[in-house]
């Protein structure tokens with residue numbers, strides 16, 4: 493999909509790791525303001541590699557990645573949520589969420605205000621003084637999301653954030669992420685293995701294949717937002733899941749034929 497003013501632009505992006513693995517090859521992608529894009533594909537197709545390079549956590553070995561058309565988008569406008577909540581066990585929930593702000597040297601009162609606001613966003617307003625070990629898996633992930641939101645990002649990158657959670661918690665957190673995306677006009681890139689999760693969340697699904705990692709389909713999910721249980725039960729949802737599954741199945745068949 494072409495955009496006049498993409499927030500993320502990847503041109504011919506490739507990544508070869510030091511051990512010779514070609515994790516990603518020739519990825520071209522443009523993502524516009526306020527899209528919700530999922531990277532969907534089998535294990536090893538380069539989803540995390542692509543996301544980490546967009547985050548600036550590592551460099552491509554070929555091609556070019558640009559975030560923002562000009563200097564309007566700074567690295568501070570990009571936040572990352574990992575599969576593991578990666579909280580500091582010795583620090584309270586509030587101190588965990590404050591981490592990016594204290595690293596940026598924000599003044600104490602402003603920091604406390606912003607941390608309170610971020611905890612409210614994820615429904616943990618009353619849990620600032622609690623330690624991570626006292627929280628459920630879903631609550632830990634909420635803290636991790638609050639830590640990502642506390643810097644007020646424009647671009648939120650999420651790498652299989654809910655893969656380790658039970659189905660009910662995952663459904664709840666899917667709804668929370670959509671609410672945050674909508675309320676704060678975020679642009680989100682969400683890595684997942686799940687067809688159902690990607691269709692529920694996304695305005696667009698980038699299907700990837702492995703060996704080498706590459707994009708094989710770029711599908712729009714035309715259903716309107718807000719999305720809710722009614723959407724999850726609808727014929728439109730199951731139709732869309734079916735076509736995305738077919739695209740994903742073709743990537744698996746392609747890999748099998750290649751070997």
Ligand SMILES: Nc1ncnc2c1ncn2[C@@H]1O[C@H](COP(=O)(O)OP(=O)(O)OP(=O)(O)O)[C@@H](O)[C@H]1O
Pocket residue numbers: 509510511513514515533534535536537538539540541542685705
């Ligand atoms: N640091 C690394 N060094 C060498 N090879 C790596 C490294 N990180 C990933 N790879 C390889 O690159 C390929 C793509 O990995 P990547 O983690 O990006 O895929 P993925 O689609 O996110 O997989 P998964 O869904 O299993 O997380 C895989 O073959 C993987 O083994």
